[in-house]
Amino acid sequence: MTDLNTAFEAAKDNAMNLSERPDNQTLLKLYGLYKQGAVGDNNEPKPGFTDFVASAKWNAWNQLKGTAQDDAKQQYIDLVKSLE
16 A cells, blocks of 8 residues: 555544534535545436435535546545644
């Protein structure tokens, strides 16, 4: 495992154990960056408009389309560090 991947996995664990719960916008940003870093571009079908949470998550991830996975991983790591 590369150093970036190790740091990404550690950041994921740290994000789950933050002392304070981030606001919803920050949580969506974390979600989008994590999915982009772990999976890559969003190719999932858009959820129905009545499923507000799933739609918000899908949009957060989809906005990062075209972002390199390594860049998304580094942004995720930096964001988690700023929240610790």
